[in-house]
């Protein structure tokens with residue numbers, strides 16, 4: 001990885017300080033025309049000593065507004081220091097992790113995976129509209145395991161969503177099911193398809209087979225765009241040594257969602273949206289004429305501190321440190337999977353993933369409560385998942401394995 005280098009605490013401090021120094025200061029300058037300011041000083045005093053060594057808090061208190069998309073257009077000059085840091089962050093993620101060519105993508109730090117996914121659907125709807133298609137002629141396809149943000153987006157954008165069933169053993173879609181659906185859609189009135197492919201689904205951590213999806217799409221004769229939802233998996237799966245072709249090195253993929261507020265443990269409000277150059281223009285809103293550079297994003301005003309937080313976390317680890325962190329999570333997941341096998345408890349795990357999904361028949365309400373296990377459906381659970389995050393130590397996993405193996409009898413106080 002060429003861009004993602006580890007930095008010392010002092011280097012991080014200096015870089016953020018320099019970025020803030022290039023922003024205009026509400027404390028020192030006559031900024032008269034903006035509907036924004038530093039954070040309320042009764043609660044967040046700008047001269048508090050705790051800010052001295054805390055660049056993220058300094059940025060929060062300074063409160064830069066990153067409205068707009070800074071890879072496409074020149075944005076509000078008042079915050080150009082931290083906007084530049086956001087571009088550095090996007091470069092690391094787009095080029096080093098997702099193999100985009102430098103300068104050949106656009107993106108921004110969105111509120112989360114939901115917004116990034118909806119931004120993608122919105123851009124493609126506008127793209128197809130530009131080609132003369134009506135909403136009824138556009139179909140959004142994805143597996144039944146896809147996150148609900150896609151149905152939220154389709155509802156908001158008046159698009160039709162078609163879910164494709166997965167094999168219950170592998171959680172993969174079959175070529176025949178995809179191509180059969182595409183054939184039916186073509187015979188009705190559909191002319192353009194948006195396919196959402198997953199790099200680690202919410203419940204199963206499953207990864208869609210892009211080669212199967214691509215050959216069905218290419219064989220259909222329909223125009224198509226592929227968006228990758230790696231909101232959960234984007235900071236994990238590219239580091240586990242499995243080839244997925246779910247990145248910009250695959251010419252068929254146009255856009256990617258990846259969240260920093262999941263695996264990166266960044267503050268909420270750090271979804272990242274990435275798309276090849278040439279597409280953001282479809283959501284340009286020229287009514288935003290008072291915003292320098294106008295606006296292309298769903299969110300509008302957004303905190304520059306979020307971009308700084310993610311940049312700082314990535315810089316503190318460096319790419320090698322990140323690979324090591326992922327390797328540790330993978331090893332812990334290997335450990336629990338081995339124990340489950342020994343206890344003859346069946347489970348689903350995508351190759352090398354850190355999500356383990358266990359059939360509900362193995363989990364009683366006491367176990368669910370004790371370990372905060374999350375079901376696929378609270379009203380009618382079929383599965384429960386374990387996600388091996390940073391805080392999920394082998395000690396906790398061992399305790400779960402013991403409880404599972406003990407006929408699920410737990411101490412009374414739970």
Ligand SMILES: Cc1ncc(COP(=O)(O)O)c(C=O)c1O
Nearest residue numbers: 112113114147201202229231232
């Ligand atoms: C695969 C996937 N996509 C999208 C989202 C939505 O992300 P957010 O909650 O940040 O909007 C999630 C959240 O869990 C997810 O797992």
